Amino acid sequence: MSYVVNPPEVVAVPVQGSSDTFPVRRVYCVGRNYAAHAREMGFDPDREPPFFFCKPADAVVPVAEGQTLELAYPSETSNYHYEIELVAAIGKGGSNISQEEALSHVWGYAVGLDMTRRDLQMKMREAGRPWEIGKAFDRSAPIGPLYRAEQVGHLEQAGIKLEVNGQTKQNSGIDKLIWSVAETVSYLSRFFRLEPGDLIYTGTPEGVGAVVAGDLMVGSVQGLGTLSVKVV
Numbered sequence: 001m002s003y004v005v006n007p008p009e010v011v012a013v014p015v016q017g018s019s020d021t022f023p024v025r026r027v028y029c030v031g032r033n034y035a036a037h038a039r040e041m042g043f044d045p046d047r048e049p050p051f052f053f054c055k056p057a058d059a060v061v062p063v064a065e066g067q068t069l070e071l072a073y074p075s076e077t078s079n080y081h082y083e084i085e086l087v088a089a090i091g092k093g094g095s096n097i098s099q100e101e102a103l104s105h106v107w108g109y110a111v112g113l114d115m116t117r118r119d120l121q122m123k124m125r126e127a128g129r130p131w132e133i134g135k136a137f138d139r140s141a142p143i144g145p146l147y148r149a150e151q152v153g154h155l156e157q158a159g160i161k162l163e164v165n166g167q168t169k170q171n172s173g174i175d176k177l178i179w180s181v182a183e184t185v186s187y188l189s190r191f192f193r194l195e196p197g198d199l200i201y202t203g204t205p206e207g208v209g210a211v212v213a214g215d216l217m218v219g220s221v222q223g224l225g226t227l228s229v230k231v232v
Contacts, residue, residue, distance in 0.1 A: 013062045013089070013110065013199075016145040016225065021062075022089055022107070025197030027055040027141060028188060029085075029114055033178050033203025040206050045178060052188060053131055055114075059141045060199070068228040069142055073213050076133075077117035080231070082211055083204035084162035084170050084219040086155065087112040088181050089146050090198040095189050102185035103154045105194065111144040111219050111227040114201050118210070141201070144219075144227040154181070158222035160205060164215055172205030174221065179203075 012021035030052060035045040063069045073080060091107025114135070121134025155174060162170040179187065184202060188194065211217060211231050219227045 008058065011057050011060045011062070013060070013143055014064050014145045015108070016065060016147050022146050023197050024057045024060050024199060025195055027057060027060060027199045027201065028192070029053050029055060029135070029201040030179065030184055030203040033184075034172065034176055034205040035178060037204055037206045037208065040208070052191075053135060055136045055141050059136060059139060061139050061142045063142055063144055063227055063229065065145050065225050068216070068230055070232045071115070071139060071142065071229050073231055074115075074117060074137055074140075077119055079117070079119040079210050080212070081116040081118040081208050082162060082164070082169070082217055083114040083116060083208050084160060085112045085114055085201045085204050086158075086160060086174050086181075086221050086224075087143055088185070088200045088202060090185070090194050090200070091196050093193060093195040095193040097186050097189040097194070099182050099186040102182040102189075103149075105185055106149055106154065106181065107196070108146040108148045109152065109155060109221070109224055110146045111221045111224050112199075112201050113142045113217065113219060113227065113229060114204060115140045115142070116208075142227060142229050143199070144225055147224050152223050155221070155223065156180070158224075160221050162207070162217060162219040164209075164211060164217050169209055170205050170207035174202075176205065177202060
């Protein structure tokens with residue numbers, strides 16, 4: 001088969017402790033999945049359930065363990081926010097997956113950042129328009145190495161944390177997710193057929209804020225190493 005333009009390269013996330021990589025198919029993100037974060041964004045988590053949006057696969061920027069990504073401050077924003085997240089990677093496809101079977105579809109987990117042009121997101125939200133220019137821009141989804149679920153287990157009680165220039169900005173636990181990973185996978189599979197290579201960014205806790213050039217972000221989920229990103 002010949003193409004009229006060169007096909008894009010496959011984005012692949014390194015697998016911890018291995019030379020293998022995990023090819024990325026789609027990126028799903030869960031909004032307002034920690035109650036305290038929903039409140040800081042002006043919403044009532046008891047009234048409004050989490051929802052989903054997407055990023056393109058090539059927004060993912062893999063970062064090897066022990067490395068620091070230099071991430072350019074994006075264009076058209078003056079309010080560039082971090083959101084630390086647990087990421088679940090799908091290894092087995094399916095639709096209408098039951099909650100009881102959901103975790104059998106999860107291949108592994110990683111630490112991720114959902115970087116956000118907050119000012120553009122807010123403008124779109126106020127106008128009732130999609131959030132793509134605030135959420136789905138280039139290099140907006142840094143991610144650390146994937147850890148196999150068969151090695152680390154299916155995380156339920158792990159701390160999640162982000163430091164900026166050595167100061168703690170976000171500090172919570174994934175047990176505070178409004179929708180657990182299993183519930184998220186099950187619900188999402190009602191609307192999309194999940195396939196191997198899909199990533200699910202499961203939401204961020206409270207404490208989101210802005211970074212500027214020169215700031216160093218170090219994020220972690222207990223048991224999954226750290227993700228180091230410097231804004232340049």
